[in-house]
Amino acid sequence: MRRLALLLATLTLPGSAWAQEDLTRLPDPSDSYRPALTSWGEPDFRGGWPIDHLNGRTPLQRDPALGDRQLLTEQEYAERAEVVEALEQRYANEDESGTMGMGHWAEVSAANRRTSWITAPANGQLPALTPEGQRLSDAMRSSWVEGQPFDTWTDFDSWDRCITRGLPASMFPFMYNNGMRIFQSPGLVALQMEMVHEVRMIPTDGSAHIPAAIGNWMGDSRGRWLDANTLEVETTNFRPGPSATNIGTTGSPRENDIPVSTSARLVERFHMTGPDEIIYEFTWEDPVVFTQPWSARLEWLRDDDFAIYEYACHEGNVQVRNFITASRAERAEAAQ
Structure with missing residues (x-):
């Protein structure tokens, strides 16, 4: 636990390893x-x-005023x-007032x-959508879109329906349910995620991807050991x-939903x-949706x-029905 405390200090304290002279990268x-x-x-x-521990107000996308800087000043x-x-x-305040609200619901860490989770492009912003990506995005429906009416189950995204948060979304922190655990067996790595209780099965035995005609919510993963620590x-x-x-x-886009193509x-x-730290990095490319790849760390x-x-x-799996019932009732009342 002492090692964990030291690592948290490295992530959070001014004057730590993060407070380097070059704030742009x-x-x-380390490979040692x-x-x-x-x-x-x-x-x-x-x-x-x-x-x-990453749920400490770090945005997905960087404030444009910070330019290409990947680190904050002191x-x-x-x-x-x-x-x-x-x-x-907020949690203590609610306890003192005998109430329960976002202070009990939304977790926050140090x-x-x-400056952002996105590391590329250099400005820390999601790339522009292609015309087709924009068309697909405009057609999406979600309970996260303010003022959207609900009439059928297709007005809800896959997270609304408790199916999946998808990738790469599931690899980012949220306000709760941020647990992850790694299991291993010969030729296989399993990554368990608390949100939606999904488990990513990642063969490391050199086997090929499944046929391209088969699509999964979390895709099909294949892993390999690059060296002794990666x-x-x-x-x-x-x-x-x-x-x-x-x-x-x-710091996600206001509309929250981003389409995915084959x-x-x-x-x-x-x-x-x-022994107690993993640097996790990824690059996402979807030429149908984005004008260029983007990366995060x-x-x-x-x-x-x-x-x-x-x-x-x-x-009880009733909330989708309740959203639709309430939305129809609100619109009927407004029409009168």
Whole structure:
């Protein structure tokens, strides 16, 4: 636990390794660490790797005023820390007033120095959509879109319906349910995610992708060990549709939903840089939807004591029906 505390300090405190002179780039992941090996000879990444510590107001996309800077100055960091401290106080305030609201519902962790999770393009922004990507996005429906009426189940995205948050969205922190755990067996890595209780099965035995005609919500992943401390994963075979991806993390596009095509490809690298740290990086390319690929980086910290509980989503599977009933009633009342 002392190691975990030190790593959290590195992520959050002014004057730490993050407070480097060049604020425009993050330090490259170290290749010097050599993790222990499993009994069958693969690097041992097993354990709890929750990303709840990343839920500290770092946005997906960077504030344009920060330009190409990947790190905050000490003053900017202090300002973010002040905002986070106020958010953390909500829980105690609600307890004192005998109420229960967003302070109990939305988790927040310590601030960090990152200006955005997106690292490429250099401006930290999602690339522009292609004309076809824009057309597909405009056709999407979601409960996250303000003022949208609901008439059928197709007015809800896959996360609304508790099917999946999709990729790469599932790899970003949200306001709750940020647990992740890695399991391994010979030739296989399994990544369990608390949100929607999905498990990504990643063969590392050299087997080929499934046929291109088969599409999955989370795609089809294949991994390989690049060296003693890095796992690279390529995911293809994504299931297209008008409601496939909802990033949902701080700083996501206002409409939240981004379409996915059958041409989408995700390449991830998990670098273990110490016994309690993984630098997670990915590049997402979907030429049907985006005008160029984009990349992100997140710093994972080990916490084997993090407990993953039931993710009920919506009890009794009645909320989609309730949204539709309420929406129709509101419109009928407005018409009168």
